[in-house]
Amino acid sequence: MSSRTRVFVTGMGTTSPVGGDVSSTWDSLINGRSGIRHLTEDWAQDMAVKIAGRIAVEPTEVLERVKARRLDRSSQFAMVAAMEAWRDAGLEGSVQDGTVDGDRVGVAMASGIGGVNTLLDNYDILKEKGPRRVSPLAVPMLMPNAPAANISLYVGARAAVNTPVSACASGNEAISLALDQIRLGRADVVVAGGTEAAIHPLPMAAFANMMALSKNAGDPTTVSRPWDTGRDGFVLGEGAGVLVLESEEHARARGARIYAEVLGAGITADSHDIAQPDPKGRGGSRAILRALHESDISPTDIAHVNAHATSTPQGDIAEGLMLHATLGAHAENVVVTSTKSMTGHLLGGAGALESIATVLALHHRLVPPTINLDDLDPQVHLDIATKPRDLPAGDIAALNNSFGFGGANVAVAFGSAM
16 A cells, blocks of 8 residues: 555636536536537538537636647646636645745646647648648647646646546546655645547547447437436537645645545556446456555445446446445445536546546535436446435545546545545
8 A cells, every 4th residue: 555645635626518617617517507519610510429518618718818829729628727726726826936846746637639629630731731831839739748738837847747648537547646646755736637628520520430429419418318228328528627636744734725635546457348348347346446445445435426427338337337346235325426417528537527526525515416317227226316415424435436448447535624
């Protein structure tokens, strides 16, 4: 087991399909408001799937226009979320004025796909207008570590600046990496999270052709329906989530507000299929067990799970099996939800956004509902919240699960701030 240095969440920021910041996102989640909409772009009209979870507030409304033009959309989202999180933690300007040592500040910012908009847009320019018209900023904009690098420049981070890339598990993997960095003594503060901006014709066509996206042509707000018998695929979303993780000693010394504790994490691989999860959920089960072991907690300490549950036929069933295999009979006493029913699936940004939802559920003792669950799949035996649900008082824990293409599994355990 790693060092038992306690690590706290002291700041959070997000921009999502249901809100432009943490407060508005949480309000939408608690009130069951979906951010899934029809796409209005001309290119979308010829697509098999014409809906997605577009960002609620465009980043150009937050960032300086010149700065925004030098960032891929994924980096724009990351910067908006990081600026809010850094400010929320009370650390704005702290490295610059010397109150925090930049050598002890790190960044772990993930992305599953990276700067795909910049890459594909510049390829179109290359084909249509020639090589001389390709942007000289294309490479620093499209590289997967661009969000992490730009955040490090903003906060003044001079410890490790990392970019985990593990498909839909990337955001949670970044949180796990940040936890390790602090417990290994390599940093006191790490800005951690994930971002994704993949609502573009090529990724959407590719996901649709591999039968991953829902092709339901009904009301877009009802299409993402985890665990429902009518589910037929996920809905693509975009956005970013960022958490500021801080060692107990550093946080206490500066009197930081503490939202929750990061207790531990588990990372495993399925070694089963490049796109499909192990149908028995064995890899995810091992990730959850490792998170419990590293956190030094028992299954009965878990009061809430923010599930990966993307609204796919096979994945939702596999996750139910995982929870029963790891939590035993207690699984049916745990309040479970899938906020993807409202946000869609943010791919590399999903774990970070859903970790924020998990932390806030512990902080407010209130679980957001899973919407659109009209007919529970009989293979699922979980206590799924379909309206806001209270959590008990006292010292409790919660899990956030993320699973990705390639067989990546990450479970992160959070504890109430006591």
